[in-house]
Amino acid sequence: MSNTKKNALYSLFLLALMGAVWLYRSQITPPLKSENQTPLFSFQGKTMGTTYTVKYLADKDLNLKSSTDSILKIFNQSLSTYISDSEISQFNQQDSFQFKLPYFYPVLEKSAEIYQVTNGAFDPTVMPLVNAWGFGPEKRAEMPQNEVDSLLKLIGFSKIQFDNKNIQKLEKNIQLDFSALAKGYGVDVVAQLLETQNIENYLVEIGGETRCKGLNNKNLTWKIGIDNPKANEDQKITGIVQLQDRAIATSGNYRNFYIRDGKKYAHTISPKTGYPVEHSLLSASVFAPDCMTADAYATAFMVAGTEMAKTIAEKMPELDVFLIYEEEGKLQTYASKGIQEFIEIPRN
Numbered sequence: 001m002s003n004t005k006k007n008a009l010y011s012l013f014l015l016a017l018m019g020a021v022w023l024y025r026s027q028i029t030p031p032l033k034s035e036n037q038t039p040l041f042s043f044q045g046k047t048m049g050t051t052y053t054v055k056y057l058a059d060k061d062l063n064l065k066s067s068t069d070s071i072l073k074i075f076n077q078s079l080s081t082y083i084s085d086s087e088i089s090q091f092n093q094q095d096s097f098q099f100k101l102p103y104f105y106p107v108l109e110k111s112a113e114i115y116q117v118t119n120g121a122f123d124p125t126v127m128p129l130v131n132a133w134g135f136g137p138e139k140r141a142e143m144p145q146n147e148v149d150s151l152l153k154l155i156g157f158s159k160i161q162f163d164n165k166n167i168q169k170l171e172k173n174i175q176l177d178f179s180a181l182a183k184g185y186g187v188d189v190v191a192q193l194l195e196t197q198n199i200e201n202y203l204v205e206i207g208g209e210t211r212c213k214g215l216n217n218k219n220l221t222w223k224i225g226i227d228n229p230k231a232n233e234d235q236k237i238t239g240i241v242q243l244q245d246r247a248i249a250t251s252g253n254y255r256n257f258y259i260r261d262g263k264k265y266a267h268t269i270s271p272k273t274g275y276p277v278e279h280s281l282l283s284a285s286v287f288a289p290d291c292m293t294a295d296a297y298a299t300a301f302m303v304a305g306t307e308m309a310k311t312i313a314e315k316m317p318e319l320d321v322f323l324i325y326e327e328e329g330k331l332q333t334y335a336s337k338g339i340q341e342f343i344e345i346p347r348n
Helices: 003-025 065-079 087-093 104-117 124-132 145-152 179-196 291-304 306-315
Strands: 028-032 040-047 050-057 096-098 160-162 166-169 202-206 209-213 222-227 237-243 246-252 257-260 263-266 281-288 320-327 330-335
Touching (some): 040 065, 050 065, 050 179, 065 104, 065 179, 087 096, 104 291, 124 145, 179 209, 179 246, 179 291, 209 291, 237 281, 237 330, 246 291, 281 291, 281 306, 306 320
Antiparallel strands (some): 160 166, 202 209, 209 246, 222 237, 246 281, 281 320, 320 330
8 A cells, every 4th residue: 555545544544533532522511610610520411211411520630421321321221111121121021030230129129118108109010000001111091990900900019029139029910110210319320420539529410300419610509490380481490499418309290291082191100099190289309318219209299299298208307398289270389397498489
């Protein structure tokens, strides 16, 4: 090969390499830094059918996007029901399963805890009903009474048993769905990744579920907005909360629903009645030390309603709630004592 051809090929290789580097870096926001401030790194991505955002302060050039994407890919391979060969999908198709990844057992432990505390309002075995009502991969929506009754026989977290190595069905056809806490747990997993790098100030968010530690690059507490369930152009945010060394997760029936024959079907399904819930609670935001706990309780409270959410929050000092409900056609809010001084309610 002549030197001319070699030089041309080398030039093309360099251009391709520069293009690849530019494409990769275009996904990452360069660190922001002003005088006497630690740089703020920020990047975004996609996971669990939604988006994620990670922000953190670091003294050195520390790019953790590829590590974050890798760990979330493995996480989904354990807990996503939309992946046919994931660990949870394999269990749903079998009578028992032995864990290979580290994520299945912790969600079972947390689920058992919250199942007990909420008297079954939180129940990951509700998956057959979720699918049947048209909110899972099957996209069905017709539900005669006899089918609801039949599916209710498959619901009950007490119908499985597990330890830190494997899980087994006590009744055939039981299925699990951890979508009610998977995003929150994913936030915790990414937060743990940051902490292994000695990062003390960060914000991690997946699909709205958020965990914050320390302060932002302006040396202020991180601030998180809580959506207005009946948003309009004048007021899209119902509350703004200061979040430090804590997580927040919000569950509501104001986005994921469909209307069939003039009736609204919300995505929160009661594991007790087998039907979409119908009560005045529109949104439940839960504050907890970790995001998996916050996410699970937010779902449970949307099943159980306003009064149960208040009662549990009062009994558990590590939890706080911000509830949005409708009373006589008007939106009302409730903030538990531990969060009142950290939340701001915008006025019209």
